[in-house]
Amino acid sequence: MIRVALVDDQALMRAGFRALLEAEDGIEVVGEAPDGRQGVDLVRATTPDVALIDVQMPVMTGIEATREIAADPALSGVHVVILTNYGLDEYVFEALRAGAAGFLLKDTEPAELLRAIQVAARGDALLSPAITRRLIGEFVARPPDRATAPGLETLTRRECEVTALAAKGLTNEEIAAHMVISPFTAKTHISRAMTKLGARDRAQLVVFAYESGLVVAQGNQSC
Numbered sequence: 002m003i004r005v006a007l008v009d010d011q012a013l014m015r016a017g018f019r020a021l022l023e024a025e026d027g028i029e030v031v032g033e034a035p036d037g038r039q040g041v042d043l044v045r046a047t048t049p050d051v052a053l054i055d056v057q058m059p060v061m062t063g064i065e066a067t068r069e070i071a072a073d074p075a076l077s078g079v080h081v082v083i084l085t086n087y088g089l090d091e092y093v094f095e096a097l098r099a100g101a102a103g104f105l106l107k108d109t110e111p112a113e114l115l116r117a118i119q120v121a122a123r124g125d126a127l128l129s130p131a132i133t134r135r136l137i138g139e140f141v142a143r144p145p146d147r148a149t150a151p152g153l154e155t156l157t158r159r160e161c162e163v164t165a166l167a168a169k170g171l172t173n174e175e176i177a178a179h180m181v182i183s184p185f186t187a188k189t190h191i192s193r194a195m196t197k198l199g200a201r202d203r204a205q206l207v208v209f210a211y212e213s214g215l216v217v218a219q220g221n222q223s224c
Contacts, residue, residue: 003122006047007033008040008066009055009084014107018053021111028118037061041069044079050122053105056085056092064092064099071100071201080121080202097208100201125203153213155197161215163190167203168210 005022007015007030015033022028031047034040037054038061044052052070056063067081083096083104096104102121105114156164159180166176177187191203200206209215 003028003051003118004031004047004049005029005118006031006040006043006049006052008035008037008043008052008058008063009033010035010058011055014055018114021114022118025115028115037063037066040066044070044076045073048076049079051118052079052081053084053118054081054101056083056096056104064095067096067101068099077201080124082117082121097204100205102202102204153198153215156194160190160194160197163187164194164198164206164210165215167191168207168215 005028007018009015009018012035015035019030019033022030031049032043034043036058040052040054040058040063041061054063054066058066061069063083067083070076070079070081080102081096081100083092083101084107085092085104086107092104102124103117105117109117162180163176166179171179173184173187173191176182176191177184180187191206194200195202195206198206198209200209
C-alpha cells in the first residue's frame, strides 16, 4: 500500500486528488494540509511514502516545506513530489535542490499522476528527458563548483559512470544495457553512489552530477 499526503492551499484541488487516488487499489491518502507548515506537521505525524506538495502556499511554501522534510532523518523514507501550475521554471530547479523527488503539473493526466506516485514511492526521480534537458541548460549557464562537491573522489569508476548516465535521464534498465550489466547491478551502483554523496534520492543525484561537473556542459561525463 502506497501512503500519500496531500498538501495544497486549494481545497478543491485536494478533493480532486483524493478522489482520484482513493479510487486506485494500492494507494491510501493519509491526510491533507492547507499550507506548508501544516504539511510538514502532517508528514511528521503520518510518515507517508509520498507527499504531494504545492509549490506556492501561505505560511510556508512548498519548497520550504520540502527542505524541512528532507533535513529530518526521521523522514528519509518520504518522497516529495512538487505540484505546480508553472511548468519548467525556477521553482522546479529550487525544489530539486531542496530535496524533491520531482514535480508534476497540476493538469497532469490522471494516469500520469498515478504512475508518478508509483515511481516516487520506489525512490526513483520524476525526471523526463525534457526535464533533464532543462536541467542541463540550467547548469551549463554556470561553471561547476567542484570545491563543494561532497565525496566525489569516493566514487568508484563504475559508480561515477552510472551517476553520469542517470544524470542524462537513463533508467536503470537503460543504464544496464549501456554498460552491459544487469539492472540489479545498475541499481546497486546508483544506491552506493547516492549513499556516498549524501543524495536523498535519484533527483538529487542528478542535480549533484551537474553542479559538481561530473557531467560537463556538452553532456559528456568527466569520470
